[in-house]
Amino acid sequence: MSRNLKTALALVSISLVSFIGIIVKFWILRGS
């Protein structure tokens, strides 16, 4: 895997974790 692709995948992972994480966090916390 090229260095560029590795960098891009790492950055995409950060955004996806951030996007999904924030929704899941407040979904689970709902009502608590």
Place this chain on the structure above:
Amino acid sequence: MSAVVDSHGHEHHHDHHGGYGGIMRWITTTNHKDIGTLYLWFSFIMFMVGGAMAMVIRLELFEPGLQWVNPDFFNQMTTMHGLIMVFGAIMPAFVGFANWLIPMQIGAPDMAFARMNNWSFWILPFAASLLVISFFVPGGAPGVGWTLYAPLTVQMGVGMDLTIFAVHLLGMSSIMGSINIITTILNLRAPGMTLMRMPLFCWTWLITAYLLVAAMPVLAGAVTMTLTDRHFGTSFFNAAGGGDPVLYQHIFWFFGHPEVYIIALPAFGVISQVIPAFSRKPLFGYASMVYATSAIAILSFIVWAHHMYTVGMPVTGQLFFMYATTLIAVPTGVKVFNWVATMWKGALSFETPMLFAIGFLFLFTLGGMTGLVLSLAAVDIQLHDTYYVVAHFHYVMAIGAVFAGFAGIYFWLPKWTGRMYDETLGKWHFWLSTIFINLTFFVQHFSGLAGMPRRVPDYPLMFETWNKLSSIGAFGFGLSQLLFLYIVLKALKRGEKAKDKQWEGADSLEWTHLPTPVPYHTFETQPVLK
């Protein structure tokens, strides 16, 4: 940077534009210069569209009472003006600069992901179309303010859904653009171009791109939760179902404050290129500029609740966010000090880019100072949602970022196009813009201090004079931008030929090692820096 030994990789190259001509060249292009140009023109069109909305706002506020538009439409105007200016005009303008300049300044042939670069841009017109179409659907465009606060957003018509999808698209575009910028800077620098030798513009964009990757998905999350609250029975923000509208504000501003620096940092980068060039001195305190930029970026994630002192948070919370916010003044002060120190005992000259850079320095600092005033919780409770806040953030955005954008355009236009703009008209543009924009926004400090609330189409008689002056300033500033368009078009059509190194103090690779105008392909053979 003047130690490049092989910089002539472009010489063998024909100046071709790929397989297509005409409109298809622009639709299919993967060239960073073409894409930079597309971003810049798109941003100027959006600047005019958002500006037209500002004119409607100022027209209505010219005198008390309701004259031109109904309150609902007025709210739609303020909302769309904010969204279009932030996401359609200012951000794409600096992405345009990034596309044009980063590969040339680090000695790379193009951006790392050239096809994705094309996609990043071409998402934007669709997102902008969704925003504009929202005016024509039942219920019209959302009139909730650019911050898209719940619970209003949960109750709005179908225009809100279009806006949510537009924000999703804009976010995708920004994230893809950021991935491209980070990858290009980290992996494609020419041998010898260490991180600490990069022009400061590249540094500010590297840090901005990280901010975007971290912050934009949070906004996407917030509007997605709004969408599910609207249509899928969730109650993230809907109090009737056990949700919390204030939660939206926390999430939004966790994105929103870094967003302020997403706009400001590239502007700092442009200014850090322009001031040394016209002072004929290297940038003072380069390393401290890099560290200050990083410090601002990190601090921007822990100050978000200073936008919401009035929601009823504990005093401990207010104190934390107040101290953290005032702390940002330190690295920002370092930057302002360094720009002034760069000019100190320099051989200064005052061509149009330098005028806009100095204008930026004074007026952005003024906006920063009112930011400090607003950061104080006790003061902010009085000033929250008044025109004082409107004046503050327009000094930072409409003056700070826009002036940096103008400085950058005048600075690099000769290099990009091979033609000089009309210096006399450029100076007219600067002085007209400076006088009118201050007339627009300086007086808003006074109406704000006197208690005039924002986002309201009518007001008591006591605010009339300030509002009349502000509206006259806004119309003048709007008209002055037509002069800017004329200056650019005139330069493109019949500007004098620009020199390879138009500004004698400019020292980054695009000036020192590339001809003017820059060829379509540059640095296909990597330059080597000693």
